[in-house]
Amino acid sequence: MWQRFSSNKLALSGMVVIAFLVIIAIFAPRVVTHDPTEQNIADYLQGPSAKHYLGTDDLGRDVFSRIVYGTRISLSVGFIAVGIAVFIGVFLGAFAGFYGGWIDSLIMRFVDIMFCFPTFFLILMIIAVLGPNIYNVMAVIGLTSWPGIARLVRGEILSVKEREFVYAAKAIGASDLRIIFRHILPNALAPVLVTATLGIADAILVESGLSFLGLGVQPPMASWGNILTTGKDYIEHAWWLTLFPGLAILITILSYNLVGEGIREVIDPKQ
């Protein structure tokens, strides 16, 4: 498996980039050159230089340091939001697929309803009600992105649950829960892994979007999205305020997508 994955150079480089980002996020305080929230009005809107690698914003804050701290936000939002989505999606999808009947209908109709909402506007609305902060953003993205996973897991469970080893598990006296979570799910997890990886990319994009609109991470806390917000006002004079956070988002999303596609290729028996 690993060999087939690592022979895909694009996916491998995506994985290296993600690993690099994770390290940066963990060691952010040691990586930065300035306090990301420290204002230094005298140095406002400086271009990239030896002192400020990626320049400064309108309040003289170091953009490099802010982007580094933004990595923490983006990665944690990605992981936690997708974690919530996978947790809910796997549970509901597994029960729907395994038990069928009215449980299945109930859960799947609810999934259909969730799919009817334009997700981003649903998120906007909830955030507007709950108030913008990073925890609400994580929770709301997680709570709105599980239906796809539930539908996927249900389909996988349906195809696995009629296999003979499920009867064999029942025949050694395993309970329903044990059969679902120990015997069926591990056989259905590969596509979930792909969806989750791609889902992290989506979650990061949504967070950046929300922060850009001022509904996500609130200044002075740094996030890629809210650096861009400042950048938009000065795009004619201070290109670095837009380019670098934009690049950070681009590279991260691209890496997750490459890794996701790489995993998909590895587990796809048709390849």
Next chain:
Amino acid sequence: MEKLLEIKNLQVEYYKHGQVIPAVRGVDLNIAPGEIVGVAGESGCGKSTVALSLMRLIPEKQGKITGGKILFENENILDMNDEEMRQVRGGKIGIVFQEAFSSLNPVFTIGDQIKEAIQLHNPDFSNKKSRTKTLEALQRVNIPNFEERYHAFPHQLSGGMQQRAMIAMSLSCNPQILIADEPTTALDVTIQAQILDLLLKVRKEMNMAILLITHNLAVVSQVADRVAIMYAGQIVEMASNEQLFSNPLHPYTVGLLNSVPDVNTQGKKLAQIAGQIPEPENLPKGCPFHPRCPDVMDKCKTLAPETLEWEKGHFVRCFKYSV
């Protein structure tokens, strides 16, 4: 005779497209401790359904046990709640399926799977003790290098080894009855013989009863103490091994035995039973075998025969023997 398991008038129906399909129509069968009972018949005669019924493993939406009793140590399995049923499954009755490969979970090693069965029925066992028991179970079924094979995934084993692992799993909690549903059908002949020897060996060591479901009469004649022949959801003849093979009574049994290929009759056309097995949803009136029966009488076409005891321990369901 002491009875470990007693099936009384078992009836099972399947449902397809709103149609009711009777698969088992009143089966009576007893098994004594340590006895091997063979159930033989053509595909679709209901023999596997009987096996699944004993474990209540008939898929819920597809079929249902509609009548009868299955008494295990005088307790009706059909009245048990889920918790009691889990104790029976694997703990008191073990089952081995035809396709060992598809019956083993592809994502776990065989050791883990056997260990799971042991831990399910012995929650107080430590991890180490369960592991030791697992190794014992692998050793009991003669798996060579069993300590290495503990860590093997199902796809890394040959068909025979997979079936041994499956048997080890079924035996791991010392069940009193082992249901073997076509355990050798997917294997080649030499491996078949080894698996049958293995079943005989564990029967002796553990004084375990075996219900052997097969369509292979040669297999039945080699290992079974008693044999039941099924046709269209009913047992048409039941007798001890010697009685049945030396003196088959029911025309269907006779037909089956005649259609077994024999090295000495080389070059002759193989005898076969005329006609087709009836579709279960469309059984003929009277005796279900009458359209194919060489000895058919008028009353066979309208009346269904009852089981009668022709000689001691030799039961047959046919009008030829009613006086």
